[in-house]
Amino acid sequence: MKLCVKILTSLLLSLFVVVVWARAEEPGKPEKVKEKKETKTVLEEVTVTAAPYTPPVTPVDTPYGTQYNVVTEEQIKLQNSYDFPSTLRDVPGVFFQNKNLLGSQTSHSLYIRGRGASHPSSDLAIEFDGVPRFGALFGQVLGDSIAVSTIGGMKVYKSPQPSQFGSGYALVSVLPRYMMNEGEEATLDASGGSYSTFDQRLSAGLKKGPIDVYASQSWVSTDGHRDHSDASQQSYYANMGYQISKQWNLRLLANYVKSRTEAPMPDTAPTTINGVSWPGAERYDTETFLTTLTLSHQYENFGGYIKPYWNHTDFDLIQELTNGQRYAGGTGGLHSQQQIRLYGIRGREKLNLWPGGEILVGADLDMTDLKNTQRTYSGLAVAGINGGLAKRVWDFPDTQLLSPYVAMNQTIGTKEGFHLIPSTGVRYYNHDQFEDKWAPQGGLVIGYGNTDLNINYARGVNYPTPVVLMNFVLQSSSVANASRYWRTIKPEVVDHYEAGITHTWPNRGSVGATVFRDQGKDRFRAYMYGPIPTQFNDTIGHYEIRGLELTGTVTPFKNLEFFAGATWLKAEATGSDRIERDHLPYTPGFQFQAGVNWGFLEYYRLFMDMQHVRDVYQGTSFRTGGFTISDLSHANKLSDFTLVNARVSRRLDFLPARLGDSEVFFAVNNIFDQKYEYAKGYPMPGTTYFAGMSIKFH
Template sequence: MQKQFKFSPVAIALWGLLPAATVWAQSPQNDVLIIAPAVIDSNSADDMAGFRTTVTSRQIEDLNAIDAAAALRRTPGVSISRFNPVGSFGGEEGGAVYIRGMGSSRPGSEIKTYIDGVPFYMGIWNHPLLDLLPLNGMARLNVIKGPQLHEFGNTFGAIALEPKKARAADGVSGEVSVRGGSFGTVAEQLDVSGRQGDWNFALAQGHASSDGHRPDAKGRLNNVMGQLGYRIDSQWSIRLLAMNSSNTATDPGHQDTQANKGQTFNTRGDLLALTVAHQHDKVQGSFKVYSTEGYGEQNPGLKSNFKTTGLRWRESLQPWQGGQVQAGLDVDKIGGDVPTVGFVAADLRVSSPFVAVSHKLDLTGGWSATPSVGVRHYSHNVLKSESAHQAGLVLAQGERLALRVQMSKGVNYPGLDAAVLSHLMAPALGNTWKSLGAERLDHQELGVSWKPSSDTSVDLALFKDRVKDRYIFAFPPAVSAPGFVHLGTYDVTGTELTWAQSMGKSWQMFAGWTHLNSSKSDLPYAPQDSLSVGINWQEGPWRASADAQHQTRMTVLGQARTVSTNTVQVNGFTVANLRLGYKVPQLGQRGEVFAAIENLLDKTYTFREGYPMPGRSLQVGVKASF
C-alpha cells in the first residue's frame, strides 16, 4: 500500500496561514519582464575574494527544474548524480551534488547545504539529502566554491538556498504553476507574498510526483514554507521562518541484476528559524536561532533520526573609509539516533567565532586594491580544537575588470557518522573515532572577471585544492590494529571558464567549461572535462530556453570510508533540453503556457552503471500570476 503524505505540526500551522493572505490589501504590480541570463545568473567575488556562482528562480524556471540537482546540473564546477526523474534515493549516487570534486565521501561529506543560512542536512550521517531542499519559494541558490570562512565554517564548500522575501511595497502578489507529462510526472507550485505596513509574509507550497521511466523509479516531493516578518522601526526587524518537507523515492535497481529493486527511501525534515536583524549606517547584522529535525528511512534497512539546534550571529562594520569588518559566531548542536541498531548519539557541539577584515585602496587610473584577511576558530566538545585562516586580494578597474587571488584553509570535522560506524562495528573500532582530528583543505584560487562591454562578461578561475587527513576506518594488515585513521593527501587542480553574452533585447547566451585533474585517480563525480551551454530568446509573447551539457567519462559511487579503491565508471555523454513558453495576459503579468522537452536528442546516459536515465520526455504546463 502506498504511504500517504502526512503533514507535521509545522506544516499544519503553515497551511493555516494561507486563508489569511486573502485579507491583505492588493495593489497593482508593475513588473517588467526582462529576459534572464541563461543557465546561471552570475559569477561574483566579494571583498574577501570569495567566489560563488548564483542560480536564481528565473534560471530554475528556464531549466524546468524540480529539485536542486536539476537546477544546478549545468552550473560550471558542479556535477550531479541521480536515478529518477523525481526524488533522490538516499544521499549518495541516488541524488547528490558535488562541487569541484568535493562532496563524494560517504558517509559524511565535504560540502554542506543551507537554507536561509541554517545548516539543513542529515546530521546523523553528516551529509546532504537533496529532497529536503525545496526549490519553490527560493529566490536563488548560491554555490560557494572553496572554504570561505566569513560565510560558512566546518565545510569545504556549500550550497546555500535563499528564500524569497516580500516586496517593499504594500500589497499581495503570487503565482501558481502546474505541469505534467511523460512517466506520469506532475508538479505544482504556489508562491504568495505580501506586505501591509510593518508586517510582511511569504508562503510557498510545492508537490511533484512521477511514476518514473522504469518500474520502481517512482518519486514524490511535498513541501511547504512560510515566513512572517515585522519591522520594529527603521533599523530593526524580526522574521520567523518555518518549513516542512516530506518525500519518498524508490530504487529501480540495476537493469541487469535487479539488485536493490523496489527499495524505498523516505525523508522528512522540519526547519524553524527566528532572525532579528538591524541596518544602521555603519553597522549591519543579524542574530538567528534555529532548530531542524527529521529522518531518512531506507526500507528495508535503517531509519535515522536527526536533530540540530544552534545560532548564527553576524555583524558587518564599516569603521573607517574603505574599511570592512565582518565578525560573527556559529554554534551547532548535532544529535540523533538510529533505533534500528540501538544507537543513540551523544550530542556533538561545535562553536566557531570568526573575524575578517578588508580595506579598499583607491589607486591611479581608476584602479582599486582590496586586501583582506580572516580567521575562524573551532571548539569541539569531543574532538580537538582547530583554527583556519584566509587571505585575499582583489584588484579592480571599476566594473570592467577585476583580478582576484585567495588562499584559505578549510576545516571539516568528522560527524556522528563516525560514532554510528563505531557502534555498528563494535568492539573492533571502539572509541578510536574520538582520537580523530578534522579533515583539512588548502585552497588556492586565482581569477579574473572581464566585462569588455555591457553585453559581454568573461570569468576565468584557476584553482588548486589539497585535501589532507581524510578520515577512514581500516583493519589489519593495512594498520596494526582496527580503528579510525587519517589517510594521506590528494590534490584537485582545475580551471573554470565562463562566457555570457547579450544580443539586443531578445538573446542571452552562456557557455561554461570546467577542467578537473585529481591526483586521486578514482575520485568520484569529477569528470575531467565538462561543457555547458545555454541560450535564452524572447520576442513578443514567445520565450524559449535551450541548454546542453557534455561531460567526459567519470568514476562514480561515493568514496567509502575505507582503504578500498573505487573502480566503477560511466561513459561520457551529451544531453540537451528545450523549454518554450507563450505569454497569456489573461493569466496575469507573468502568466504563460509552456512545454519542455528533456533529453531532446534521446541520448542514453547514466550517473551510475546499470541505472539508465530517461530518454526523451515531454512536459506541458501553465502558470498564472496576480
C-alpha cells in the same frame, strides 16, 4: 562547562549588537537620511521573489578575493526544475548523480569540483536560510527535504571560504522566498508531462506597512521512467516579517516537507557489502520540519543578524526488492530510520567604520542530536554485525561545534579606476568530540574599471559526522572506554589556492578564467565494522585536485543572451600504501555547460541549455576500510554524454483581471534522446515532454 562557554559567547554576540545599536541611537547624533532607492536593500541571507535573471555560469567576485555562483528563481523556472539537484545543472564545476526522473537518493549525490563522493562524510554543506539542512548522520545532501517552490535563489560556494561558512569544502546556500513588494499577489502553477509527472504549486503573499507574509503549498509526483522509480513530495511553507523600525526587522520562517523516492532495480545483479547481499531496490522516506527566527538590523555603517534555528528530520531507508522479488513476511528486508535534530544559533555583524574598510565578525553554534534504528519488517533478528538482534540502535553522542570567525578587507582606490583590495580572516573550530582546528584565509583583488584579478588562499576543515563512531555507539557494543578512541580523530583539512580574472562589458557580456588547486591531508576513516582501527587519520597519504574554469556571456541584441562555462579537473591521490591513482569518483575530466535565453515577438521566450560531460568514473571513496585509494578501472567509467533541453513560453497579461507575469509553456528535456546514466545499471530517461501554466494575480 564547554556548553556554558558557548552560550556565553552567543549572549556576548547579542550584547555586542545591542550596545552598538544603543550607541547609534544616542541623542545628539542625528540620523543620516539616505536617498530612497527603487529597490529595497536586503541582507545577503535573504533573497527577493522574482529576482532578475542572471546566468549561473557568471561568477560573482567578493572583496575577499573569492567567488561564488548565483542560481536565481528565474533561472530555476527556465530550467523547468522539479527537484533540488536539477536546479544546479548549469553551474560550472557542479555535477549530481540520480537514478530517477525526479527525487533524490541516500549517500553521495552532489559533487562540486570533484568533492562529495566520500562516504560517510559531509564534504559539502547544504544550508537553507543560512542554517544547516542536510543528513548530518552519514553526510547526505538529502535533496528531498528541499522543495523547489520554496527556493528564491541559491549561492554556490565552490571552495573553502571560512568567512562565509564553516565545516566542509563547499556550500550550497538556499535563499528562501519572501514577499518584498508592497501589495498583494497570488500564484497558481500547474504542469504535467511524461511518465505521469505532475507539479502543482499555490502561493500567496501580502506586504502592507510593516508586515509581510508569504505562504506556499506544493505537490510534485511522477510514476518514474522504470519500474519502482516513483517519487513524490509535498511542502508547506511560510515566511513572515515585521519591520520593527526603520533599521530593525524580525522574520519567522517555517517549512514542512514530506517526500518519498523509490530507487529502481539495477540492470546488473545486486552487489555484496560486508558479506551481506545488498538489495537492488530501496525506498527513501523523508519528513522534515525547519524553522528559523531572524532578528536583523541595518544602519548606515553596520548591519547584521542573530538567527536561532531548529531542524527536525526523520529519514527512512527501506529495502523493498531483492533479485526482482518483493520481500515477504518473515524473509527479512531491513528498515533503517535516521532521526536527525539540528539546532543552534548563528550571528553576524558587518562593520563599515571608515571609508573603504569592512570588518566581518560572527559566530556559529551548531548542535546535533542523532539516532539510527535498524530492524526487519518481520521483527526477526538482523544479520550482520554483533550477532542476531531483533533491532539495532545506534545512539550517537550529541555534538556541539562553536566556530567564531573574523575577517576584514580594505578598498584602496575607486571601482571606476585602479583599485586594490587586500583581505584576511580566520575561523576557529571548537568541537566537543573531535580535535579543534584553525582555518585562515587571505585574498587580494587587483583591478581597473571592469577588470578584476582575484587571488586567494583558504584552509578548508571537514569535520567527521558522528557516524564515524558507528560501531562504538551501537547499544550492544562491548568496546570499553570508547571515547578515548574518537577524541583522537582529527578533521580533514585542505589547502585551497585560487586565482581568477574577470572582465565585463556592461549590458553586453563578460569573460572569466579561474585556476585552482586543492591539497588535502589527514583523511579520516570510520569504525563501521571490522576490528577497531589503531589509527583514525592517514598521516602518509594525500590527494590533490587541480582545475581550470572558463566562463563567458554575450548579449548581442536586447533580449538575447548566450552563456557558457567549461571546467577541466585533474585528480591525483596516494593512500598509506603509497600507491598513486589518477582518478577519483565523480570527478569529471571535462564538463561543459551552455545556454541561450531569447525573448522574441514581445510575449515569447525561448530558453535552451546543454550539459556535456566526459571522463567520469562512478564509485565511492569509502572510509570504512584502510587508507588505501580504490582503483577505478575502465569498468567504472561512465559513458560520455551530451544533454540538450529547451523551454518555450508565452507571457499572459490581462490588467482588467489583475493578471500579470503569467505564462503558458512547453518544455522538452534530452531532446536528442541521449542514452546516459549516472551510475552503472541505472539508465536515465530518454526524451521527456512537459507543459504547464503559471497564473499570477496582483
